[in-house]
Amino acid sequence: MLTEAFFRSSTRPTPPRDASIDSTLDFLRETYSFGINRFEKYGTDIFEARLMLSKALFLRGDGAARLFYEGDRFTRVRANPQTTLRLLQDKGSVQQQNGSAHRHRKALFMSLMTPEALEKMRKLVNEEWRSAAKRWEKRRKVVLFGEVEEILCRAVCLWAGVPLFENEVKARTREFGGMIDGAGSFGIRNARGAILRTRTERWARQLIADIRLNRLSPSRETAAYKIAFFQDLDGKVLPVEVAAVELLNILRPTVAVARFVVFGALALHQYPQVSAGDFADAGFAQRFALEVRRYYPFFPMIGGRATETFVWREFEIKKGQWALLDLYATNHDPRLWTKPGEFRPDRFLEQEISGFNFVPQGGGAYATSHRCPGESLTDEIMKVSMRFLREEMSYEVPKQDLSIDISRLPAVVKSRFVIKRVRAL
Numbered sequence: 298m299l300t301e302a303f304f305r306s307s308t309r310p311t312p313p314r315d316a317s318i319d320s321t322l323d324f325l326r327e328t329y330s331f332g333i334n335r336f337e338k339y340g341t342d343i344f345e346a347r348l349m350l351s352k353a354l355f356l357r358g359d360g361a362a363r364l365f366y367e368g369d370r371f372t373r374v375r376a377n378p379q380t381t382l383r384l385l386q387d388k389g390s391v392q393q394q395n396g397s398a399h400r401h402r403k404a405l406f407m408s409l410m411t412p413e414a415l416e417k418m419r420k421l422v423n424e425e426w427r428s429a430a431k432r433w434e435k436r437r438k439v440v441l442f443g444e445v446e447e448i449l450c451r452a453v454c455l456w457a458g459v460p461l462f463e464n465e466v467k468a469r470t471r472e473f474g475g476m477i478d479g480a481g482s483f484g485i486r487n488a489r490g491a492i493l494r495t496r497t498e499r500w501a502r503q504l505i506a507d508i509r510l511n512r513l514s515p516s517r518e519t520a521a522y523k524i525a526f527f528q529d530l531d532g533k534v535l536p537v538e539v540a541a542v543e544l545l546n547i548l549r550p551t552v553a554v555a556r557f558v559v560f561g562a563l564a565l566h567q568y569p570q571v572s573a574g575d576f577a578d579a580g581f582a583q584r585f586a587l588e589v590r591r592y593y594p595f596f597p598m599i600g601g602r603a604t605e606t607f608v609w610r611e612f613e614i615k616k617g618q619w620a621l622l623d624l625y626a627t628n629h630d631p632r633l634w635t636k637p638g639e640f641r642p643d644r645f646l647e648q649e650i651s652g653f654n655f656v657p658q659g660g661g662a663y664a665t666s667h668r669c670p671g672e673s674l675t676d677e678i679m680k681v682s683m684r685f686l687r688e689e690m691s692y693e694v695p696k697q698d699l700s701i702d703i704s705r706l707p708a709v710v711k712s713r714f715v716i717k718r719v720r721a722l
């Protein structure tokens with residue numbers, strides 16, 4: 298017998314459906330533009346397509362971000378490809394928790410972002426830039442991307458209370474960089490990332506074990522100490538492998554900020570109207586960092602799985618449905634941003650940002666949603682780095698391919714941004 302509920306749901310409109318039987322190849326070809334092309338084509342904020350043979354709903358805009366980040370409607374469990382999950386957040390991590398377990402674990406991450414801790418990171422990053430610039434003076438050319446990864450790897454290990462010997466620096470930098478680089482790929486790059494991850498995990502587990510056994514004594518306010526002794530809701534410390542995963546969830550994404558720093562260097566190069574004195578103005582430095590994070594491509598989208606059945610804008614979204622919030626399309630939504638394709642830090646003088654229109658690192662409230670806890674740290678690293686590049690060193694940018702390779706997820710400047718004739722000022 299057909300029930301009333303059946304008729305109610307069967308008569309609901311369905312979102313526009315992408316023409317291809319499976320859109321995976323189109324997605325890999327179009328990457329960051331995949332969503333935008335279809336949102337525009339169908340004149341909608343929601344469409345359906347198949348990715349890797351699974352039905353997915355693509356969403357964009359501030360309304361969609363609110364839906365995604367408010368009210369526990371989407372879990373991250375089984376919401377992103379295993380190949381990505383394994384190289385980024387990984388099993389057992391804060392991102393894989395729901396409800397009160399998530400909130401409790403998230404408080405650990407937020408407790409690391411105090412004003413004092415941010416100030417400490419500013420100082421460490423600045424010092425690392427200073428010694429790197431001195432080293433670079435002797436080099437014929439410098440590939441900035443790898444070098445900034447190393448600067449951030451050194452700084453974050455010191456910040457987090459993790460010992461890093463000089464002979465380990467290159468290997469650790471390569472491992473963190475490789476995990477990020479492989480996260481959005483399949484095949485060889487992903488497999489390389491997975492091998493590097495296994496090696497790093499072994500190292501991080503040993504660190505946690507050593508801290509617990511008092512063989513290492515980082516100070517009490519550091520990430521390493523807090524993670525090692527953090528108690529979950531059951532009153533027990535985290536299993537050593539989960540604590541290691543969470544420590545890596547601090548170290549690896551901090552190294553990932555190198556991508557934004559290099560995009561910032563590219564912006565300094567391509568928009569010469571930004572003058573050296575501008576960064577003395579803290580407001581401008583902040584606006585510049587925000588615009589880099591809004592404008593340049595990083596994570597194209599983030600996946601979630603509906604935890605209940607509900608209706609959004611006429612459309613029924615069923616429990617278990619896979620959905621992807623298009624972060625890039627939201628940061629470039631012409632209804633939210635005037636001329637979104639222009640790089641213009643001063644747009645933030647006129648425009649307020651909310652947890653739902655500006656989403657390069659997720660949205661919503663930090664304590665209760667999956668929004669990135671490292672956002673303020675990212676901002677601070679960006680500001681110190683941009684100021685250093687503009688005011689504390691001089692360099693030339695030789696002819697090279699400065700286009701952005703969007704076939705890689707996350708994207709990167711093709712040449713990795715080469716500079717020469719570096720002088721520390």
Ligand code: HEM
Nearest residue numbers: 391392546547550551553554595658659666667669670671
């Ligand atoms: C390159 C800069 C960064 C980008 C683009 C980025 C991006 C993101 C995004 C989009 C999310 C939301 C995931 C979701 O909704 O499920 C997220 C979550 C997260 N990020 Fe970041 N992030 C960055 C830097 C950082 C830093 C510096 C840290 C730590 C120091 C960090 C740690 C985390 C953690 C632990 C989560 C999971 C939070 C949760 O599930 O509640 N990220 N990040």
